[in-house]
Amino acid sequence: MKKLKVGIIGCGTIGNEIAASCMGLLKDKVELKALYDIDRKKAEGLSRLIKRDITVDSMDMLFDKADLIVESASAGISRKVVEKAVEKSKDVMIMSIGGLIQSEGLLKEAGKKNIRVYFPSGAVCGIDGLKAARLSGIESVTLTTRKPPGGLEGAPYLKEKNINVHSIKGEKVLFRGNPLEAVKGFPKNINVASVLSLAGIGAKKTKVRIITSPGYTKNVHEIEITGDFGSIRTRTENVPSRKNPKTSALAILSAIATLKGIVESIKIGT
Ligand SMILES: NC(=O)c1ccc[n+]([C@@H]2O[C@H](COP(=O)([O-])OP(=O)(O)OC[C@H]3O[C@@H](n4cnc5c(N)ncnc54)[C@H](O)[C@@H]3O)[C@@H](O)[C@H]2O)c1
Structure with a gap:
């Protein structure tokens, strides 16, 4: 062959x-x-x-x-x-x-x-279900991403808001918005938001939250999907790549x- x-x-x-x-x-x-x-x-x-x-x-x-x-x-x-x-x-x-x-x-x-x-x-699970669910009606798709501070370093959103991720104590919601805004603010961190919007209900309707904490050691992505089919919840706990902590293994x-x-x-x- x-x-x-x-x-x-x-x-x-x-x-x-x-x-x-x-x-x-x-x-x-x-x-x-x-x-x-x-x-x-x-x-x-x-x-x-x-x-x-x-x-x-x-x-x-x-x-x-x-x-x-x-x-x-x-x-x-x-x-x-x-x-x-x-x-x-x-x-x-x-x-x-x-x-x-x-x-x-x-x-x-x-x-x-x-x-x-x-x-x-x-680095996310649930795209299979989302692709199938899209053939019927989907009400909502929500992504909650948790990353250690080092995995978010250098993001334009943080610079714009003057946030030093390393000075954060405890858990903090850094961002709420849609994938369009998330990609602009975190272009190296949030490809999962883009794949979700492509597979599901688009970049304007999908909801994204980004949370950090000095206690986090993994890149965790949770997805919640609701629609005519029922509902899906997935949680993927990713070990960051040793070479690039922004990228999950x-x-x-x-x-x-x-x-x-x-x-x-x-x-x-x-
Ligand atoms: N789809 C996903 O789930 C997912 C997950 C993690 C990372 N990513 C994305 O994949 C890409 C690569 O990730 P990585 O961890 O390998 O990053 P990396 O920084 O380790 O490697 C990127 C490489 O691309 C090169 N590069 C940058 N701009 C270029 C250009 N214009 N033309 C040619 N080469 C260029 C760099 O010199 C570097 O060698 C990033 O954009 C990252 O956001 C996607």
């Missing part, structure tokens, strides 16, 4: 693990063809790690070498990656989902060209599981 040619944009925490899975777990079905990072040293470092000189100089070069492009870079570039996929007729898997919030037009265009755009569930595994799902013939779950 022909192997799926994969290219990775963004060779940081997630990119490294996806590359490792292409070279190991998925090696019989996937061929890693190209790596691109805005910081060339990151792509070269990963090239050395996997012992294959596949660093490329531009996103365009990467698109020319791969059939499935994995974006694991930043919300500032993920929309551009989908636009390029539409232009070059390639499939994409997007990790920085916040960059695609309210991009219905672009996603429709991708659909018309039969381009597959994959959004892994990430399960999000990385979810990306690899999505890639595995693409190349496997048996599809389990909704």
